[in-house]
Amino acid sequence: MAQVLLIEDDPSIRRGLGMALGRHGHQVRSAETGEEGLRQSRDARPEVVVLDLMLPGIDGFEVCRRLRADSHVPIIMLTAKGDDFDVVGGLEAGADDYVVKPVLPRVLDARIRAVLRRGAPEPRRTETHAGLTIDRSGMTVTKDGDPVSLTPTELRVLLELSRSPGQVLSRRQLLQSVWEHDYLGDSRLVDNCVQRLRAKIESDPTSPVFVQTVRGFGYRFGPV
Amino acid sequence: MPRWLTGLRVRLLLAFVLVTVVGAVAAAWASYGSARGSLVSEAQQRTTEDVQRRVGSVAIDLTYPPDQEALDRLRSAVGGPALVTYGRLTSAEGADLGLLTGTLRAAVRERNALVLQRVTPASGPKLLVGTPVVKTTVDGERRPSGIEVYAVRDLMPTQQQIDASAQAAVRTSALALPLAIVLALLAARRVLRPVRELRGTARRFARGDLDVRLRVRGSDELAELSGTFNHMAAELQASVAELRRMETDARRFVADVSHELRTPLTTLTAVAEVLEAEAGQMRRDARDSTLLAVEETRKLTRLVEDLIEVSRFDAGAATLRLEDVDVGGAVEDCLRARGWGERVELDAPEEIGAVLDRRRLDVLVANLVGNALRHGRPPVRVRLRADEREVEVVVVDHGPGLPEGGAERVFARFYKADIARTRSEGSGLGLAIAVENARLHGGDIDAGNEPGAGARFVVRLPRFPEEDP
Numbered sequence A: 001m002a003q004v005l006l007i008e009d010d011p012s013i014r015r016g017l018g019m020a021l022g023r024h025g026h027q028v029r030s031a032e033t034g035e036e037g038l039r040q041s042r043d044a045r046p047e048v049v050v051l052d053l054m055l056p057g058i059d060g061f062e063v064c065r066r067l068r069a070d071s072h073v074p075i076i077m078l079t080a081k082g083d084d085f086d087v088v089g090g091l092e093a094g095a096d097d098y099v100v101k102p103v104l105p106r107v108l109d110a111r112i113r114a115v116l117r118r119g120a121p122e123p124r125r126t127e128t129h130a131g132l133t134i135d136r137s138g139m140t141v142t143k144d145g146d147p148v149s150l151t152p153t154e155l156r157v158l159l160e161l162s163r164s165p166g167q168v169l170s171r172r173q174l175l176q177s178v179w180e181h182d183y184l185g186d187s188r189l190v191d192n193c194v195q196r197l198r199a200k201i202e203s204d205p206t207s208p209v210f211v212q213t214v215r216g217f218g219y220r221f222g223p224v
Numbered sequence B: 001m002p003r004w005l006t007g008l009r010v011r012l013l014l015a016f017v018l019v020t021v022v023g024a025v026a027a028a029w030a031s032y033g034s035a036r037g038s039l040v041s042e043a044q045q046r047t048t049e050d051v052q053r054r055v056g057s058v059a060i061d062l063t064y065p066p067d068q069e070a071l072d073r074l075r076s077a078v079g080g081p082a083l084v085t086y087g088r089l090t091s092a093e094g095a096d097l098g099l100l101t102g103t104l105r106a107a108v109r110e111r112n113a114l115v116l117q118r119v120t121p122a123s124g125p126k127l128l129v130g131t132p133v134v135k136t137t138v139d140g141e142r143r144p145s146g147i148e149v150y151a152v153r154d155l156m157p158t159q160q161q162i163d164a165s166a167q168a169a170v171r172t173s174a175l176a177l178p179l180a181i182v183l184a185l186l187a188a189r190r191v192l193r194p195v196r197e198l199r200g201t202a203r204r205f206a207r208g209d210l211d212v213r214l215r216v217r218g219s220d221e222l223a224e225l226s227g228t229f230n231h232m233a234a235e236l237q238a239s240v241a242e243l244r245r246m247e248t249d250a251r252r253f254v255a256d257v258s259h260e261l262r263t264p265l266t267t268l269t270a271v272a273e274v275l276e277a278e279a280g281q282m283r284r285d286a287r288d289s290t291l292l293a294v295e296e297t298r299k300l301t302r303l304v305e306d307l308i309e310v311s312r313f314d315a316g317a318a319t320l321r322l323e324d325v326d327v328g329g330a331v332e333d334c335l336r337a338r339g340w341g342e343r344v345e346l347d348a349p350e351e352i353g354a355v356l357d358r359r360r361l362d363v364l365v366a367n368l369v370g371n372a373l374r375h376g377r378p379p380v381r382v383r384l385r386a387d388e389r390e391v392e393v394v395v396v397d398h399g400p401g402l403p404e405g406g407a408e409r410v411f412a413r414f415y416k417a418d419i420a421r422t423r424s425e426g427s428g429l430g431l432a433i434a435v436e437n438a439r440l441h442g443g444d445i446d447a448g449n450e451p452g453a454g455a456r457f458v459v460r461l462p463r464f465p466e467e468d469p
Helices: A013-021 A034-043 A058-069 A086-092 A105-117 A153-160 A169-181 A189-200 B008-059 B070-079 B101-109 B156-206 B222-280 B282-313 B327-338 B356-377 B430-440
Strands: A001-006 A027-032 A048-050 A076-081 A097-100 A128-129 A132-135 A140-143 A146-148 A168-170 A211-214 A217-222 B081-088 B089-095 B115-119 B126-136 B142-154 B322-327 B345-346 B353-357 B380-386 B389-394 B444-449 B456-460
Touching: A001 A013, A001 A034, A001 B115, A013 A027, A013 A105, A027 A034, A027 B380, A034 A058, A048 A105, A058 A076, A058 A086, A076 A086, A076 A105, A086 A097, A086 A189, A086 B444, A097 A105, A105 B222, A153 A169, A153 A217, A168 A169, A169 A217, A169 B222, A189 A211, A189 B222, A189 B353, B008 B070, B008 B126, B008 B142, B008 B156, B008 B327, B070 B081, B070 B089, B070 B115, B070 B142, B101 B115, B101 B126, B142 B456, B156 B222, B222 B282, B282 B430, B322 B327, B322 B356, B327 B353, B327 B356, B327 B380, B327 B389, B353 B380, B356 B380, B356 B389, B356 B430, B356 B456, B430 B444, B430 B456
Parallel strands: A001 A027, A001 A048, A048 A076, A076 A097, B345 B380
Antiparallel strands: A128 A132, A132 A140, A140 A146, A168 A217, A211 A217, B081 B089, B081 B142, B115 B126, B126 B142, B322 B353, B380 B389, B389 B456, B444 B456
């Protein structure tokens, strides 16, 4: 199904998860350290990276930041801690999603498939809202004529919100439609992604025009 | 009783004023008393000498026995209201002579000496002087002449002087009162300032500012108290620091343990899924072993997850992530996700919006319902209610209910209601975690039995907790 790069220092986990994901039809390469993971992601161009946070040498946060610096490859963090700080740190470093160890391979498989689907184009024409042009079939966004570089997750959030301008989508709805999470997703994924999206498309991220917060309900596109 | 009536300041003030005023009054009255005594004796002295002098000046020339004319002369010499007697002869002039009682006259005759008497009729205080006239014979012998002189002298001026000194005493005492109050206030302030400082410092300390200390001035009891307080504060600060260090260690330990335990479990979980998929093609004993290993891996995973969760509560590392939650929807999702939709009756009347930690609410409901399904009997009912302040989630089953005394112990870790019960699906930590989750929200869970049904667990959570804890 997908080219997966698993960056994980524990050899047993590398083998066990590698085997299990292989049975789900993925081609898994693995790296033992962050440095090797970065090198492999440059060489092999994986479609998705599964990244352990606790790595020797440069840790998962740093790997995540360096990957994000020049690539939009979806990153799923594999965290051994449920501590909020870890998750938030990982999300701020640019991860798209996270799972907590021990993870069921079928859950990880579902998350991998979900991040891959985010890059899928839609059969709809281009639309423009106050200088922001969204090409749904070409999967590109320009602001005032300049291309905006979005990750698949950021793009998918923007597409979901702009599908019905002026209508509020709850964090839960966004979690289900973009992340395809089960009923109990983590709304911080949404908040974090919206923050990154605003930083890229809003003229003034502190008083957003395109992606507005509706306190107590969720987010709304426009009205612009 | 308001504070200003019962406070230390008022008590100090009253004591101080009382002592001062009593002292001032006593001193004033003592001086008044002595002034009064000396004024009276001085007046008597003067009057007596005056009368004697006047009598003496006339008595020299008296002829004996005296006649009426001599008596009149003597009386006018004495002046004022006076009475002179010689046997039957009397010469009287002036008011108030009625004051001269027989007693006085008898005393003069008896003692043959000058007698004084103070009386206080309506007309004002008077001094009565009675004296026999002594005649000196040619050979120098002094013998009573039988003439008696009585004079009435007005003591009013002296009385006025005495009154004036009494008023002075009262004024002095009255003046002492405001002075005493001012002095008492100053003294109270001196005493109370350190007390107030102590109170303020203790309050700041209680609010968590563990660095505050008192300035120690002087070497009195208050300084000693400040020193003791500082010592206590330092000891407490050290204990708190120690506790915090232990807490930090505990948190780190939890993180380490969680990582260490989850690493092998991650591998086991991954491998178990592969084995489970292959189990169909295995020989029977291998298949049974595999499925058993897979099942035990799941249990172990759940136990470790629960242990880590409990450790996190113990370390104070559990945090709430509050968000707007539709409670009915969340509970429904929780039941559906675990495949309990069919086996549990949900009674959620209207949409209940609340601010909760959705994940913790899910764990809470799942643990209670899971417990009811395992240890109770169907039907299991979940009832939701809410008012402005709190949300109530009630889970009731139709099993045997909680045993006697089980209501308190049911939330204990690894509590087994039935000793003979075989090891079940649960980790034995579910209810302990549920109650911790409720308390983290600022709520609680009550366990008991529902009449006509089985065990009943009532969860109460604040509906809209304060934004700022």
